[in-house]
Every structure is written in structure tokens, then in C-alpha cells.
Amino acid sequence: IxxxxxxxxxxxxxxxxxxxxxxxxxxxxxxxxxxxxxxxxxxxxxxxxxxxxxxxxxxxxxxxxxxxxxxxxxxxxxxxxxxxxxxxxxxxxxxxxxxxxxxxxxxxxxxxxxxxxxxxxxxNALQAAVQSGSIDMVRVLLRHGAETKGSGALQAACGAVYPHEGNLCMVKLLLDYGADPNDESDAYACTGYINALSGGPGSSFWSALEVARRGRDGCNDVIIKLLLDCGARDRD
Missing domain, CATH: 1.25.40.20 (Ankyrin repeat-containing domain)
Incomplete structure (x- = not known):
């Protein structure tokens, strides 16, 4: 027709x-x-x-x-x-x-x-792929040169709600591609989880360590240790 x-x-x-x-x-x-x-x-x-x-x-x-x-x-x-x-x-x-x-x-x-x-x-695509829970998608984007700096991807991985093993693998992958554990991203570019922590979109900046520490009780201990081993620091 x-x-x-x-x-x-x-x-x-x-x-x-x-x-x-x-x-x-x-x-x-x-x-x-x-x-x-x-x-x-x-x-x-x-x-x-x-x-x-x-x-x-x-x-x-x-x-x-x-x-x-x-x-x-x-x-x-x-x-x-x-x-x-x-x-x-x-x-x-x-x-x-x-x-x-x-x-x-x-x-x-x-x-x-x-x-x-x-x-x-x-x-951004990297943070969106992390939120989707697809580590294969994250890997594809990283191999095509997606920038980790300022993307909120590491914070999203630390605060995601998919199974803990998935969080850890995602965090490791991002760190392997140079994600800075001390990078602070505007919550407006991160997940709804981070927005909830910060009191609303755009109201604060969060590092991966801060997000991990506000996660489910005891579930993020391995991720916190990994971030600290990779040089994550507490803010003054």
C-alpha cells in the first residue's frame, strides 16, 4: 500500500x-x-x-x-x-x-x-553498556576506543544491581582499560542508583570507591579492596 x-x-x-x-x-x-x-x-x-x-x-x-x-x-x-x-x-x-x-x-x-x-x-555508550549488564558490549566499546575518563562507567559498575560476580568482572575490565578509580563523575551522567545516593541528578560528584562503599552490605568488599589496590583514595 x-x-x-x-x-x-x-x-x-x-x-x-x-x-x-x-x-x-x-x-x-x-x-x-x-x-x-x-x-x-x-x-x-x-x-x-x-x-x-x-x-x-x-x-x-x-x-x-x-x-x-x-x-x-x-x-x-x-x-x-x-x-x-x-x-x-x-x-x-x-x-x-x-x-x-x-x-x-x-x-x-x-x-x-x-x-x-x-x-x-x-x-554515553560505555556507561549505558555497563548499566545494561553486558560485559561483551562494554568490551566492544573499549576495543573501539571508548574513553573511560568522566564516563561514569566505573561508578555504574560499582553500583549496579546485577549479580556481584558481574560487578567484579566489569570493574576489573574497566580498570584494565585505564579507568581511574579516583575519577569523579557528575551524577547526572551516571546511574539512577548514584542519583538516588546524591539526592538527585547533578547534585554531587562521586568516585567509584564512594559508590562501592554505599552498596549492598558486605557485597562490595572485594570491589572496594580491588579499587584500593589500584590506587583509589578517600577524599579529604
Whole structure:
């Protein structure tokens, strides 16, 4: 139907209401063939403005397998792998948080910056991957040069709620890639767990050691020792 309507002169960039243009609406609904048809008929892959952001941001956020083809089509049609806009999260950060490694690899292949920060919350892919609990995703990002400094990733690993062994492996991996145990990150760029400790987003700065010490009773002792062995210091 989409092809028929487009063939009879429908605008591939027609307004679809609050969601954005027709392309963004099709991505939001998971309509892969409609996305394909719209791209073939000249839909603007760079449009931003609906409540979901750009089409690529929507595909990255969804995370389901069918959105991999959508993300691939958008990127091959010229979508900017680093698009985010003034209000939206960076697509790589969303893909990392959703746990979709295929979309993460696609974005990196098309030049996505592994250290990019979201324009509003300061979110980044490394911290998002830590929050998702996927050590494989964290490893991929680190191998592609994701910066640990100021990312909040180490703090997120120390304060995460997945099983203790997962915390320890994540912390070790980040330290192996040069994460500074004394780096203090704005809580606004870290997890909701850290935000709760600090009294709300952006109200304080926390080191990994401080986060670990405020964790579950006795559960973070090994992590605390590891951080201290790696040079973590108490603030004066």
C-alpha cells in the first residue's frame, strides 16, 4: 500500500503528527517494508523533530532484532551515525543500553563516536553498556576506543544491581582499560542508583570507591579492596 500511495505522488516526507515525518512513524511502528519504500522515494533520513527524535535514534532505541535491518537501511541511505539533536540521546548510547550488539557494531562501522555524550544528560555508550549488564558490549566499546575518563562507567559498575560476580568482572575490565578509580563523575551522567545516593541528578560528584562503599552490605568488599589496590583514595 505504501508503494502504491507513494507511486501516486504522496510526499515521502509527509508530517505524521507528533512522531515526526512518515519515516519516523514507520520506524516507531516497526514497519520495515514501509521504511524501505519511503527511503526509495526520497524520505529525509536526517530529519529530527518528532517526539522520538530521528529515525535512526528510534531504531537504536527499540533494540529488537527487526530493527537491525531498519538501522542498516537508514545508515546505508546516509543517516548520520552520530545524530542526536538538541533533545535526544545519541543512537550508540541507546543501542548499547538496549543490548543490541548488531546495531552497536553497525553504528561503529559507520563512524559512530564511541565516546560521544548525549546533548542533555551527558549519557554515553560505555556507561549505558555497563548499566545494561553486558560485559561483551562494554568490551566492544573499549576495543573501539571508548574513553573511560568522566564516563561514569566505573561508578555504574560499582553500583549496579546485577549479580556481584558481574560487578567484579566489569570493574576489573574497566580498570584494565585505564579507568581511574579516583575519577569523579557528575551524577547526572551516571546511574539512577548514584542519583538516588546524591539526592538527585547533578547534585554531587562521586568516585567509584564512594559508590562501592554505599552498596549492598558486605557485597562490595572485594570491589572496594580491588579499587584500593589500584590506587583509589578517600577524599579529604
Amino acid at each position: 505504501a508503494l502504491l500511495v507513494l507511486a501516486h505522488g504522496a510526499d515521502a516526507n509527509a508530517d505524521a503528527g507528533g512522531v515526526g515525518h512518515a519515516l519516523e512513524a514507520a520506524c516507531e511502528r516497526g514497519q520495515t517494508e514501509v521504511v524501505r519504500a519511503l527511503l526509495r522515494w526520497g524520505a529525509d533520513v536526517g530529519f529530527e523533530g518528532g517526539r522520538g527524535g530521528s529515525a535512526l535514534v528510534i531504531a537504536a532505541r527499540k533494540g529488537y532484532t527487526k530493527y537491525e535491518d531498519m538501522a542498516r537501511m537508514l545508515l546505508e541511505s546516509g543517516a548520520d551515525a552520530n545524530i542526536s539533536g538538541a533533545r535526544w540521546f545519541h543512537p550508540l548510547n541507546l543501542a548499547a543500553y538496549s543490548g543490541n550488539k548488531a546495531i552497536v557494531h553497525l553504528l561503529l562501522k559507520h563512524g559512530s563516536n564511541p565516546s560521544a555524550r548525549g546533548p542533555v544528560y551527558g549519557d
